[in-house]
Amino acid sequence: MSQTCSQANPHDEAHRQMEQAVLEKRMDGIRQKILVMSGKGGVGKSTVAVRLAVGLAEAGWSVGLLDVDIHGPSVPQLIGLQGREVITDHQAMQPVKVHDRLKVMSIGFLVSSPRDAVIWRGPMKYNIIRQFLKDVDWGSLDYLVVDSPPGTGDEPLAVAQLVGKPAMALLVTTPQELAVNDVRRSVSFCRAVDLPVLGIVENMSGYACPSCGHHVDIFKTGGGEALAAEMEVGFLGKVPLDSNIVAQGDAGHPLTDRPEPRASEQGFRQIVETVLERTRAGRVVLNVLNG
Numbered sequence: 001m002s003q004t005c006s007q008a009n010p011h012d013e014a015h016r017q018m019e020q021a022v023l024e025k026r027m028d029g030i031r032q033k034i035l036v037m038s039g040k041g042g043v044g045k046s047t048v049a050v051r052l053a054v055g056l057a058e059a060g061w062s063v064g065l066l067d068v069d070i071h072g073p074s075v076p077q078l079i080g081l082q083g084r085e086v087i088t089d090h091q092a093m094q095p096v097k098v099h100d101r102l103k104v105m106s107i108g109f110l111v112s113s114p115r116d117a118v119i120w121r122g123p124m125k126y127n128i129i130r131q132f133l134k135d136v137d138w139g140s141l142d143y144l145v146v147d148s149p150p151g152t153g154d155e156p157l158a159v160a161q162l163v164g165k166p167a168m169a170l171l172v173t174t175p176q177e178l179a180v181n182d183v184r185r186s187v188s189f190c191r192a193v194d195l196p197v198l199g200i201v202e203n204m205s206g207y208a209c210p211s212c213g214h215h216v217d218i219f220k221t222g223g224g225e226a227l228a229a230e231m232e233v234g235f236l237g238k239v240p241l242d243s244n245i246v247a248q249g250d251a252g253h254p255l256t257d258r259p260e261p262r263a264s265e266q267g268f269r270q271i272v273e274t275v276l277e278r279t280r281a282g283r284v285v286l287n288v289l290n291g
């Protein structure tokens, strides 16, 4: 057998170690990473990720929002940043700034048209996610919220392996048994890759009438809460079906400062508050408030 097959090139190894050191330094500047995921597609992961990032930033924290849904990036659309370009200087990519406390990066900023399909296999996806974490100039952040595609494939696996600690998963489900079953698999994935579960969100949880606020359980609700109890993980809250969420997402205006909050807005606020309470940064806030 050829010796060269089993011997690492010392230059490659030195380069790999240097890159790893850069990644670790970058990740050290982020106090908490939250990976939003679900075994199921279309349950509202991107919506929850955007609303969580916006809500945490509104609460005064410095937040990054990273979209690793390589094949279907929806964050630029949901947050109204379509067509924005990423500037690169000194080998670092500058994230797109929404305002001083909220910065965004997505593969959607790098493809020339939202209609272009990205056809990449696992190793390429791993490399671009690594680059997003290592080469994006996030600066110092309290939270990095990561939106992932459905399932437990290459993208969430890459994030779980690369972000370092502390990192946690926020799992989104809808109430139906089919979605809940897929999210049960997501909990197993998190356990297998040693990623603590911050909690479960039940989205599209019944319907709140936009005029009178009357709540109708279209599907049997409570599946997310029951799953959280069964898997012994936290429950972060529910958000009902609300046509306003679709309108805001399509228009790219994730507004949360409505004078008379709707049930869905209250749901998102509750989730942000619970996340704050359950994470390190939140405990700092509570300590400050409690003197």
Ligand SMILES: Nc1ncnc2c1ncn2[C@@H]1O[C@H](COP(=O)(O)OP(=O)(O)OP(=O)(O)O)[C@@H](O)[C@H]1O
Pocket: 040, 041, 042, 043, 044, 045, 046, 047, 048, 069, 072, 074, 148, 149, 150, 203, 204, 205, 239, 240, 241, 242, 243, 245, 246, 247, 249, 250, 264
């Ligand atoms: N609570 C809700 N009420 C009504 N519509 C919602 C709600 N949550 C999300 N939506 C809408 O459902 C659609 C899918 O949401 P979203 O893109 O966030 O799901 P996803 O889980 O990220 O999908 P994918 O698996 O394709 O990444 C969007 O049009 C969004 O506006």
Ligand SMILES: [Mg+2]
Pocket: 045, 046, 047, 069, 074, 147, 148, 149
């Ligand atoms: Mg999505």
